[in-house]
Amino acid sequence: MDEHKKNTKYQDILKTAHDLFWKHGIKRVTIQEVCREAKVSKMTFYRFFENKVDLAKKVLQQMFDEGLEKYRALMAEDISFEEKVKRQIMAKFEGTKEISSELVKDIYTDKTLGLHDYWEKRRMEMVNLVLEDYADAQKKGWIRKDINLNFIFYFNGKVAEWIYDPVLKSMYDTDQEAIMEITKIFFYGIFPRSDKNDE
Numbered sequence: 001m002d003e004h005k006k007n008t009k010y011q012d013i014l015k016t017a018h019d020l021f022w023k024h025g026i027k028r029v030t031i032q033e034v035c036r037e038a039k040v041s042k043m044t045f046y047r048f049f050e051n052k053v054d055l056a057k058k059v060l061q062q063m064f065d066e067g068l069e070k071y072r073a074l075m076a077e078d079i080s081f082e083e084k085v086k087r088q089i090m091a092k093f094e095g096t097k098e099i100s101s102e103l104v105k106d107i108y109t110d111k112t113l114g115l116h117d118y119w120e121k122r123r124m125e126m127v128n129l130v131l132e133d134y135a136d137a138q139k140k141g142w143i144r145k146d147i148n149l150n151f152i153f154y155f156n157g158k159v160a161e162w163i164y165d166p167v168l169k170s171m172y173d174t175d176q177e178a179i180m181e182i183t184k185i186f187f188y189g190i191f192p193r194s195d196k197n198d199e
Contacts, residue, residue, distance in 0.1 A: 010048050012038045018059050025102025026056050026113060057118055060107075064122040067095065071126070075133055081142040089183055101175055127152075155186055 004010040016038035020029045031052055035045050049055040074087055107115050131152060137143050162168050162182065172178040 004048055007048075009038075009040050009044055013040060013045060013048060013055070014059055014062060017055050018063070021056060021059060021103055022098045023100055025100055026052070026106040026115070027110065028102060031055075053113055053115065056113070056115055060115065060119060060122070063095075064126070067091075068126065068129070071129070081137050081140075089180070092180070092183055099176065104175060 013034060017029070017034050020034060020037065029052070031042065031045060034052075034055070035042055045055075049058065070091060071088070074084055074091070077084070106113060107119050110116075131149055134143060134152060135149055138145060138147070138149065162178070168178055169175070172181070
């Protein structure tokens with residue numbers, strides 16, 4: 001991927017695919033549509049990508065890489081841990097509000113695309129990085145000392161399952177609203193309480 005990063009047409013294809021995938025999902029979008037919207041020929045497309053799945057993987061790769069870069073920059077800021085968590089929530093909201101249900105379904109339930117394993121691998125990289133930061137924050141007393149950090153890992157893995165729960169889906173207008181509700185409940189439940197009886 002690095003060899004093409006500075007190529008304008010390559011970036012145009014990635015940006016166009018991102019927008020189309022986020023709106024319609026991966027299966028419903030064709031290479032022809034991507035080429036038409038990006039204003040490139042199919043020959044140009046195949047110079048950079050093997051097929052649509054390869055394109056989708058590179059779009060996801062760019063998304064994860066950019067997310068990781070932003071996360072590291074946020075954690076390096078000279079602000080409170082609670083403020084960092086609030087900004088993480090807002091970043092998560094911004095990052096998910098344009099995602100269609102079709103895209104989530106294509107990644108999580110369509111094994112023929114082969115993107116689920118890649119998604120999970122990258123997601124786990126992020127989870128492990130966050131767990132390291134939370135372990136450090138726990139040692140410093142910034143989050144509850146009695147919380148099991150492995151629960152954070154478990155909880156994170158369950159969120160995707162819950163989004164497909166019909167009862168949960170019926171409570172919200174969009175998947176993003178449900179995701180944000182779960183995220184807020186989780187994040188705001190890990191801070192230490194000021195109640196003396198909790199010690």
